[in-house]
Amino acid sequence: xxxxxxxLGLLPLLICSAxxxxxxxxxTVPVVPLAALAVQPTRLNKPQxxxxxxxxxxxVLTYVIDTSGAVESRSVHIISATDTGYAHAASTFVRxxxxxxxxxxxxxxRVLIExxxxxxxxxxxxxx
Numbered sequence: 231x232x233x234x235x236x237x238l239g240l241l242p243l244l245i246c247s248a249x250x251x252x253x254x255x256x257x258t259v260p261v262v263p264l265a266a267l268a269v270q271p272t273r274l275n276k277p278q279x280x281x282x283x284x285x286x287x288x289x290v291l292t293y294v295i296d297t298s299g300a301v302e303s304r305s306v307h308i309i310s311a312t313d314t315g316y317a318h319a320a321s322t323f324v325r326x327x328x329x330x331x332x333x334x335x336x337x338x339x340r341v342l343i344e345x346x347x348x349x350x351x352x353x354x355x356x357x358x
Contacts, residue, residue, distance in 0.1 A: 259297055262339045267332055271295055271341055277326035280319060287313035287349040289320035297338040299329040309344070320347045 264270060289312075294305035303325050311317040324345065332341045 259338060259340050260334075261294055261342050262332070262334050263342050264344075267334060267339075267341065269332075271299065271329035271332045274299065274328045274330060275326075277323055279323050285313070285349070287311070287316045289316050289347045289349075290344065291320060291324060291347070292342065292344045293324050295329050295332065295341045295343060297331055297340060299331045301325050301327055301329075302340070313349075316347075316349055323347070 288310075290309040292305075292307050292309060294302045296302050301324055306321045306325055308317045308321060311320070324347075329341075332339050
């Protein structure tokens with residue numbers, strides 16, 4: 231059995247090419263607003279929230295859940311933040327979340343989410 235071994239100089243090009251191909255495939259699947267779904271995606275995990283500040287704040291952001299249930303990292307956008315110190319923690323948090331895959335008319339779809347994350351004095355977070 232023959233094996234293909236890429237020269238080390240070509241390995242980054244192969245990885246970039248594979249990532250671009252995957253992005254192109256994902257981009258062809260429509261993005262559906264959450265309100266259009268009969269069954270909303272369910273969050274399957276709750277990543278650890280890491281932030282170095284303590285105090286009340288609220289961050290509103292949008293992101294897209296792909297057809298596998300992962301958050302598309304490049305789709306995360308901060309809409310507003312009452313304290314910008316929390317914006318990075320909130321965007322890192324949502325990038326690590328996993329959801330049940332969504333379907334619309336029995337086809338896999340990407341879902342646009344707007345989420346509010348509230349930080350309080352007791353250092354617990356509430357995501358809505």
